[in-house]
Amino acid sequence: MKISIHTMYFLPDYGSAPILINELAEFLAGRGHDVEVVTTMPRQRTAEFRGLFTSVKRRLDFRVKRFWTNATPHPLGRLLAWNIYTAGTILNVLTLRKGDIVFLRTPPLQLGLTGFLAKWLRGAKVLLNVQDIHPDLSIESGILRNPLGIGFARALEKWVYGVSNHIVVISEGFRRNLLAKGVPAGKMSVIPNWVDTDFLKPLPKDNPLSRKLGLQDKFVVMYSGTISISSNLALERILEAARSLNEEKDILFVVVGEGLKKGGLEQKARGLGLDNVVFLPFQPYDDLPYLLASSDILLVPLDRDKSAISVPSKLYNFMAAGRPILGLTMNDSEVAAVIRGTESGLSVLPDDSEAIGAAILELKADRDRGRTFGANARAYVAEHFAKTTILERYERVITEMRP
Numbered sequence: 155m156k157i158s159i160h161t162m163y164f165l166p167d168y169g170s171a172p173i174l175i176n177e178l179a180e181f182l183a184g185r186g187h188d189v190e191v192v193t194t195m196p197r198q199r200t201a202e203f204r205g206l207f208t209s210v211k212r213r214l215d216f217r218v219k220r221f222w223t224n225a226t227p228h229p230l231g232r233l234l235a236w237n238i239y240t241a242g243t244i245l246n247v248l249t250l251r252k253g254d255i256v257f258l259r260t261p262p263l264q265l266g267l268t269g270f271l272a273k274w275l276r277g278a279k280v281l282l283n284v285q286d287i288h289p290d291l292s293i294e295s296g297i298l299r300n301p302l303g304i305g306f307a308r309a310l311e312k313w314v315y316g317v318s319n320h321i322v323v324i325s326e327g328f329r330r331n332l333l334a335k336g337v338p339a340g341k342m343s344v345i346p347n348w349v350d351t352d353f354l355k356p357l358p359k360d361n362p363l364s365r366k367l368g369l370q371d372k373f374v375v376m377y378s379g380t381i382s383i384s385s386n387l388a389l390e391r392i393l394e395a396a397r398s399l400n401e402e403k404d405i406l407f408v409v410v411g412e413g414l415k416k417g418g419l420e421q422k423a424r425g426l427g428l429d430n431v432v433f434l435p436f437q438p439y440d441d442l443p444y445l446l447a448s449s450d451i452l453l454v455p456l457d458r459d460k461s462a463i464s465v466p467s468k469l470y471n472f473m474a475a476g477r478p479i480l481g482l483t484m485n486d487s488e489v490a491a492v493i494r495g496t497e498s499g500l501s502v503l504p505d506d507s508e509a510i511g512a513a514i515l516e517l518k519a520d521r522d523r524g525r526t527f528g529a530n531a532r533a534y535v536a537e538h539f540a541k542t543t544i545l546e547r548y549e550r551v552i553t554e555m556r557p
Contacts, residue, residue: 155187155188155253155254155255155556156187156188156189156190156250156251156254156255157182157187157188157189157190157254157255157257157552158190158192158246158250158254158255158256158257158272158278159175159178159179159189159190159191159192159257159259160192160193160243160256160257160258160259160265160268161175161191161192161193161259162193162194162235162236162239162259162261162262163193163194163197164176164191164193164194164218164220166196166198167196167197167198168411168412168436168439169379169380169436170347170379170466170467170468170471171259171285173439174347174348174467175191175193175259176191176213177348177350177541177545178545178548179191179213179216180214180215180216181541181542181545181548181549182216182545182548182549182552183214183215183216184215185549187552189215189216189217190216190217190218190219191213191216191217191218191219192219192221192242192243192246193218193219193220193221194220194221194222194223194235194239194242195209195220195221195222195223197225203220206220206222207221207222208220208221208222208242219246221238221239221241221242221243221245222238222242223235223238223239223242224238232414236261236262236264237262237264239262240262240264240265240267240268243265243268244267244268244271246268247268247271247272247275247276248276250272250276250278251276251277251278252276252277252278252557253277253278253279253556253557254272254276254278254279255278255279255281255552255555255556256268256269256272256273256278256279256280256281257281257283257552258280258281258282258283258318259283259285260282260283260284260285260286260288260314261285261286261288262288263288263289263307263310263311263314264310265314266282266310266313266314266317266318269282269314269317269318270317273317273319279319279320279555279556279557280317280318280319280320281318281319281320281321281322281551281552281555282314282315282318282320282321282322283321283322284321284322284323284324284328284332285324285347287328287331288307288311289304289307289308289310289311290331292307311335312335312336315332315335315336315337315341318341319555320341320342320343320551320555321337321341321342321343322342322343322344322345322548322551323342323343323344323345324344324345324346324347324465324467325344325346325465325488326344326488327465327487327488328344328465329342329344343547343551345544345547345548345551346465346470346539346544347467347470347539347544348470348539348540348541348543348544348545349470349471349473349474349535349539349540349541350474350541351474351535351536351539351540351541352541353442353443354442354443354446354471354474354475355443355474355475355476355532356447356475356476356477356528356532357443357444357447357475358447359447359448359449359450361444361447361448362444363437363441363444363445363448364444364447364448367408367434367448369406369408369448369449370448371404372404372405372406373402373404373405373406373450373518374406374408374448374449374450374451375392375405375406375407375408375449375450375451375453375480375514376407376408376409376410376445376446376448376449376451376452376453377389377392377408377409377410377411377452377453377455378410378411378442378445378446378452378468379410379411379466379468380411380412380413381409381411381412381413381414381415381416381419382413382414382415385455385456385457385466385482386415386418386419386457387457387458387504387505388455388456388457388482388483388504388505389409389415389419389455390419390422391482391504391505391506391507391510392407392453392455392482392507392510393407393419393422393423393426393428393431394426394507394510395507395508395510395511395514396423396426396428396430396431397426397427397428398507398508398511399430399511399514399515400428400429400430402430402515402518403430405430405514405518406430406431406432407428407430407431407432408431408432408434408448408449409431409432409433409434410433410434410435410436410437410445411434411435411436412435412436416433419433420433442471443475446471446472446475446477447475447477449475449477450477450478450517450518450524451477451478451479451480451499451514451517451524452472452475452477452478452479452480453479453480453482454466454468454469454472454479454480454481454482454483454489454493455481455482455483455504456481456482456483456484456487456489456504457504458484458503458504458505465488465489466489469481469489469492470535470539472531473496473498473531473532473534473535474531474532474535474536474539475528475532476528476529476531476532477524477528477531478498478499478500478517478523478524478525478527478528478531479493479498479499479500479527479531480499480500480501480502480510480513480514480517481493481499481500481501481502482501482502482503482504482510483501483503483504484503484504485501485503489501496530496531496534497526497527497530498527498528498530498531498534499517499527499531500513500516500517500527
């Protein structure tokens with residue numbers, strides 16, 4: 155039996171998806187499964203991949219198959235990229251056999267066509283892994299507005315759920331969303347994203363990377379991750395909070411990452427004349443523990459309309475680092491519930507820049523409380539989201555799908 159894992163992005167691309175899928179593939183291969191990852195060429199073309207349209211390489215104990223697609227961040231360009239990638243995965247269906255597991259990490263929903271063909275032409279089993287609720291996220295973000303387009307996307311979503319043999323969602327909120335759309339409860343499992351708690355752990359703020367970046371002597375409020383449609387408005391409110399705190403000379407806002415909305419965010423910062431905000435590119439993955447340790451507050455922003463349909467995996471990564479979390483999210487969201495329930499930080503509304511600034515000053519004034527929040531966060535993640543524990547649950551689901 156082969157496990158064919160489909161994901162748009164994979165190492166050496168940055169982001170949580172490439173890291174998580176690499177760890178999943180390594181784990182399953184280490185358990186003796188025949189594993190392949192079906193993905194795209196890296197967005198930053200290195201000499202190894204330049205000029206290639208397809209690539210098959212072995213990485214440790216599993217294969218990585220890549221197909222070329224475009225790499226523009228524009229929404230229409232991204233839609234085109236999803237379609238090109240899906241076409242490549244359909245070609246890969248010919249390599250599957252009866253009883254193989256086709257693991258589809260969505261978005262894009264177009265991968266449902268790959269699952270359909272794998273299931274009905276080759277006799278494979280389809281496991282759908284829902285990481286974001288689409289098309290809800292695109293509709294709430296205003297990217298998808300045309301009524302006909304919305305209707306088609308809704309129909310595609312329903313069809314994809316029907317094609318799948320089993321569906322894994324990452325939170326109870328996602329499960330409730332799919333139940334409301336008619337997906338049977340017995341067809342779903344809730345398995346959250348995991349954290350490598352041996353890799354991501356509390357480290358001293360004064361470390362080689364913080365010194366390199368000049369952060370060791372600042373009170374650092376940090377966001378690290380993709381700058382995307384799910385958090386752009388909340389990040390803009392952070393910039394407004396930074397303007398209100400401009401006289402606090404020891405507070406520095408650090409935004410680390412890339413993404414569709416980064417250019418607009420940098421433009422807004424320039425327009426506000428901010429000298430207490432620094433934008434940095436993604437840092438090498440091996441430096442991530444030191445990057446997070448350079449912070450005093452870690453931000454988890456979710457725009458008002460996205461709070462119920464997204465649970466960023468960065469929340470648990472940040473908690474593993476043992477720093478207080480400041481969630482910018484609606485009070486009834488899962489992110490806010492986790493922060494409150496674990497006493498791992500503070501949560502304020504994502505569009506209230508005044509409350510954001512007040513929460514930052516509150517944590518700055520009471521460092522002992524911040525350290526307690528960080529310790530609580532670390533303990534919670536180590537108990538509930540450790541990598542091996544979660545990956546074993548994935549393996550059980552896959553094993554139970556065997557013919």
